[in-house]
Amino acid sequence: MTQRRQHPRGLFITLEGIEGCGKSTQAKLLGEFLRSEGYVTVETREPGGTPLAEKVRSVLLDRASEPIAPETEAFLIFAARRQHVMQVIEPALTKGAIVLCDRFSDSTLAYQGYARGLDLAMLRSLNRIATLAIIPDLTLVFDLPVATGLARRRSAPIQNRLDRESLQFHRKVRAGFLDLAKRHPGRMKVVAAGAALERVARAVAQAVAPMLSKHRRGAAEDSPSPRISSPHFSQARHALR
Ligand SMILES: Nc1ncnc2c1ncn2[C@@H]1O[C@H](COP(=O)(O)OP(=O)(O)OP(=O)(O)O)[C@@H](O)[C@H]1O
Ligand SMILES: [Mg+2]
Numbered sequence: 694m695t696q697r698r699q700h701p702r703g704l705f706i707t708l709e710g711i712e713g714c715g716k717s718t719q720a721k722l723l724g725e726f727l728r729s730e731g732y733v734t735v736e737t738r739e740p741g742g743t744p745l746a747e748k749v750r751s752v753l754l755d756r757a758s759e760p761i762a763p764e765t766e767a768f769l770i771f772a773a774r775r776q777h778v779m780q781v782i783e784p785a786l787t788k789g790a791i792v793l794c795d796r797f798s799d800s801t802l803a804y805q806g807y808a809r810g811l812d813l814a815m816l817r818s819l820n821r822i823a824t825l826a827i828i829p830d831l832t833l834v835f836d837l838p839v840a841t842g843l844a845r846r847r848s849a850p851i852q853n854r855l856d857r858e859s860l861q862f863h864r865k866v867r868a869g870f871l872d873l874a875k876r877h878p879g880r881m882k883v884v885a886a887g888a889a890l891e892r893v894a895r896a897v898a899q900a901v902a903p904m905l906s907k908h909r910r911g912a913a914e915d916s917p918s919p920r921i922s923s924p925h926f927s928q929a930r931h932a933l934r
Pocket of ligand 2: 716717718795
């Protein structure tokens with residue numbers, strides 16, 4: 694797949710992996726680290742990241758809702774993503790920010806494709822529309838055994854619709870992420886997520902470091918340094934759970 698770079702100034706990093714693998718924890722730590730280094734960051738998540746997309750997220754994660762067809766689920770996710778890219782991700786990248794997104798396109802391929810069985814080519818094609826063809830510069834795949842992830846999830850205060858899925862389902866999701874990482878070794882880096890939090894954070898920092906040196910050089914060419922002031926961005930920053 695050819696990478697169409699619509700974000701020459703910013704850096705787009707996505708965090709992916711099964712339930713409870715530590716995406717949100719590491720997104721927060723990485724954001725704190727980057728800001729302490731003087732970078733402008735926008736932390737956001739999928740599904741969600743804008744008021745409309747957050748409503749779609751509630752629909753998707755609602756445990757009480759009627760059975761959702763895999764296609765319905767996919768269309769809802771793409772609808773939310775299109776909005777999120779237009780309102781938050783694309784403008785932030787254009788302004789030169791480092792965007793940290795907790796789940797993105799690879800989750801759709803892993804969950805709706807590998808696990809639910811929807812056609813991957815169809816998902817990729819719809820995804821190009823939803824993302825305006827934006828592809829992450831770096832995708833961190835947090836990998837750990839499904840049982841460990843689910844055990845971590847069980848300590849969460851709120852259980853969601855995906856917590857009801859079978860072990861088999863979550864295993865397919867994990868295998869999907871690992872297969873995607875194998876197919877896109879340049880963009881996707883697998884991080885061993887079963888280790889202690891600090892060790893995982895160090896592995897994340899190592900994976901991000903080469904991108905930062907490039908970004909810093911790019912940012913130095915484009916002074917003054919970018920500033921993010923739109924209300925969407927502060928909304929997005931607080932969207933992490
Ligand atoms: N390396 C770690 N070791 C032990 N516990 C961890 C580690 N990383 C995160 N946790 C804990 O595991 C739980 C799940 O972590 P987190 O919410 O970051 O995962 P997630 O991938 O965002 O999950 P979800 O798929 O539900 O969004 C939290 O209670 C978190 O504090
Ligand atoms: Mg999370």
